[in-house]
Amino acid sequence: MTNFRALFTALNLAVSIAAMSLPVSSVSAADEGKVSTKIGKPMTDAQRALQAKQWDQALARLREADAIGDKTAYDQFMINQLYAAAYQGQKKYGEAAAVYEKLLESGRLSDAQKDQYTKLIAQLYLQVKNNAKATEYLERWLKAHPNDPEMTALLAQSQYQAGQFKRAMDTLTELVKSSERAGTRPKEDWLKLMYSIAFKLSDDRQSQGMEPGRPTQGMGSPSGMGGEDHDDDHRNEPNRLDPITIDVLEKLVRYYPNPAYWQSLLLSGLKQQRMSDMSRFQLDRLVLSVGIMKNSNDFIELAQLARNFGLPGEAQRVLEKGYAAGAIGSGAGKDREDRLKAAVAKEVEKQKSELSGLEGRARSAPTGQEDAMLGEIYLSYGQYPQAVEALQRGIKKGNFKDPDRARFALGIAEYNNKHGDKARAAFRQIPKSSEYSRIAELWALHAGG
Numbered sequence: 001m002t003n004f005r006a007l008f009t010a011l012n013l014a015v016s017i018a019a020m021s022l023p024v025s026s027v028s029a030a031d032e033g034k035v036s037t038k039i040g041k042p043m044t045d046a047q048r049a050l051q052a053k054q055w056d057q058a059l060a061r062l063r064e065a066d067a068i069g070d071k072t073a074y075d076q077f078m079i080n081q082l083y084a085a086a087y088q089g090q091k092k093y094g095e096a097a098a099v100y101e102k103l104l105e106s107g108r109l110s111d112a113q114k115d116q117y118t119k120l121i122a123q124l125y126l127q128v129k130n131n132a133k134a135t136e137y138l139e140r141w142l143k144a145h146p147n148d149p150e151m152t153a154l155l156a157q158s159q160y161q162a163g164q165f166k167r168a169m170d171t172l173t174e175l176v177k178s179s180e181r182a183g184t185r186p187k188e189d190w191l192k193l194m195y196s197i198a199f200k201l202s203d204d205r206q207s208q209g210m211e212p213g214r215p216t217q218g219m220g221s222p223s224g225m226g227g228e229d230h231d232d233d234h235r236n237e238p239n240r241l242d243p244i245t246i247d248v249l250e251k252l253v254r255y256y257p258n259p260a261y262w263q264s265l266l267l268s269g270l271k272q273q274r275m276s277d278m279s280r281f282q283l284d285r286l287v288l289s290v291g292i293m294k295n296s297n298d299f300i301e302l303a304q305l306a307r308n309f310g311l312p313g314e315a316q317r318v319l320e321k322g323y324a325a326g327a328i329g330s331g332a333g334k335d336r337e338d339r340l341k342a343a344v345a346k347e348v349e350k351q352k353s354e355l356s357g358l359e360g361r362a363r364s365a366p367t368g369q370e371d372a373m374l375g376e377i378y379l380s381y382g383q384y385p386q387a388v389e390a391l392q393r394g395i396k397k398g399n400f401k402d403p404d405r406a407r408f409a410l411g412i413a414e415y416n417n418k419h420g421d422k423a424r425a426a427f428r429q430i431p432k433s434s435e436y437s438r439i440a441e442l443w444a445l446h447a448g449g
Contacts, residue, residue, distance in 0.1 A: 035075050039065040046082050055089040062086065077106050097124035097133070115144070119151065126154055131162035149175060153190055160193065165200045172197070176251070191252045198245040241269040254445055263292045265442075275435070281305040282408055282439045288318065289415075290446060296327045296337075303340065306380065310373070312347035314380035319344060351377065368394030372406040379409055384417040404434045411440065415447045423447040 035043055042065040049058035066079050080099050087096035097120075103109065104117045122137035138155040142148060152175045159168035172194045176186040241249070241264070249265040266287050275283070284302040287293045293302070299322030306315035319341050322328040328337045355377065362370035371394030378387035391410040395403060411426035427444040430436055 033074065035078050036072055039068050039071060039075055039079070042068075043078065043082070046086075050082060050085050050089065053089060055086050058082065058086045058089075073106075074108075077103065077108050080106075093124040094128040094130060097121050097128075097130075100124070115141075122151070122154065122158075126158055129161055131158045134158040135162065147178075149179065149187075153187070153193075156190075156193060160197055165197050169194065169197045169201060185255050186251070188252070188256045191248060191255065194248045195245065195252065198242070198248050202242045202245055241272065246270065250442070253442070257445060259290065259292055262290045266290070267292065270439070270442075277305060277308065278402075278405060279435050279439060281309060282436055282443070285412065286439065286443055286446060288321065289412075293321075294325070294327060296322065296331065296333060299325075299328050300333075300337065300340070303344065307344065307347065309376075310351075311376060311380040312344050312351055313377065313382075315344045316341075316348050317380070317382065352381075362390065362394075366397070367399040368397035368403070368406070369400035370394070371397060372400060372403075372409070375406065375413070376409045379413045379416075382416070384413050387413040388417060404430050404436050408436055408440060408443075411443055411447070415443070420448040 042061045046058045046061035046065065049055075049061060062079055062082055065075075066083075071079075080102050084096050084099040084103065087093075087099060100117050100121045104114060104121065109117065118137055118141050122134050122141055125131075125134035125137065135155065135158045138151055138158060141151050142155060145151065152171060156168045156171040156175070159165075159171060172190055176190060176194070179186040179190075246265065246269040249261060249269055252261040253265050266283065270283055271280075271287070281302070284293075284298065284305065287298065288302060293299060299318055303315040303318045303322075306312070306318060319328065319337075322337075323341075328334075329341075358370070358374055358377070362374040365371065371390045375387045375389075375391030375394060378384075378390055388410065391406055391413060394400065395406050395410065400406075407426050407429050411423045414420075414423035414426055424444045424447050427440040427447065430440040434440070
């Protein structure tokens with residue numbers, strides 16, 4: 001990760017050091033606060049070179065001053081200040097950090113300066129991937145400033161680069177929780193780094209035969225903080241995400257719901273898990289609604305599930321979208337897909353002819369079962385207001401099988417009816433104990449909540 005803000009801060013510090021006055025003393029080492037006369041000229045020359053950004057010339061003059069014997073402690077302190085500025089100008093951040101360490105231990109810094117230098121040293125060592133040193137100074141900084149989110153994130157970065165994946169995950173987990181407790185959105189870079197770490201931890205568990213591994217589709221190689229690729233080795237991966245990675249992806253979708261995160265979560269994550277046909281139906285509906293359904297098999301699967309649940313209207317609409325997207329109707333499966341399309345069309349014709357009779361029976365039924373089915377049929381044909389009315393009536397009557405399925409359908413109907421608040425309310429009526437709970441939460445997120 002390149003922390004440009006930190007480097008600009010460091011360079012500004014270097015410039016300010018270069019611009020400071022150099023009071024000169026002809027007296028002894030006891031004369032604190034002034035450099036000795038014998039190093040005055042090379043120090044002044046070095047300072048002028050720094051101000052002109054002539055880094056090599058500045059270092060040459062500083063080495064000349066440093067070679068002079070019998071310097072005072074203050075002389076050495078000032079030489080080191082300018083050394084640090086010159087090394088930063090050359091972008092030799094490791095050398096600069098080592099000099100700042102000497103300055104930090106000089107006993108000549110105020111508490112505020114010690115804080116500033118400790119933070120700077122950590123950032124400089126992280127820049128050159130000296131993770132042991134970076135971690136040392138990050139931990140020192142955070143001991144005094146435990147609630148600094150930027151430096152906590154940098155600590156996790158350093159732990160990750162050092163291969164301390166579990167520690168890095170623990171650091172980020174607490175950082176994200178702290179952000180959530182404060183009512184703020186965790187930074188996307190934190191969550192992306194967690195995603196990278198989850199891959200590594202998944203590798204470790206997989207090598208021990210404990211957990212499924214990584215996806216073959218979705219986000220691909222995750223990138224971490226600052227856009228740096230942490231890995232380019234996510235090839236030949238197993239076809240399932242593990243639970244930890246799915247949890248991280250859910251947070252990414254919650255706070256930054258872009259299609260890449262949805263695709264990884266739904267297609268490489270949840271879709272690879274075992275679930276009932278009804279749960280898979282609700283999940284595939286979400287895949288289609290989010291706009292990430294591309295595979296011909298997925299369109300066919302969703303259409304077949306809709307048929308199985310007595311919703312040929314939805315099957316027809318799914319197939320139409322598949323044809324329009326070019327995913328079906330043109331490849332090797334064209335004949336089979338065309339036959340399916342024709343069979344569904346006949347079922348739609350038959351169901352529509354029976355719809356008015358079903359409406360009458362549902363309204364007069366003592367339980368909500370017929371109303372719930374009627375609502376789902378209306379939903380399948382895109383008749384959302386009618387679907388909402390029937391589903392609400394059925395839920396109110398109650399006394400029927402699988403009311404959570406009806407609440408789910410109500411949420412989808414309200415979402416398509418452009419009533420996001422009502423959709424989220426319906427999805428959140430589904431209890432945690434329901435098999436649809438997790439998918440309902442994702443539908444609620446998709447509905448804007």
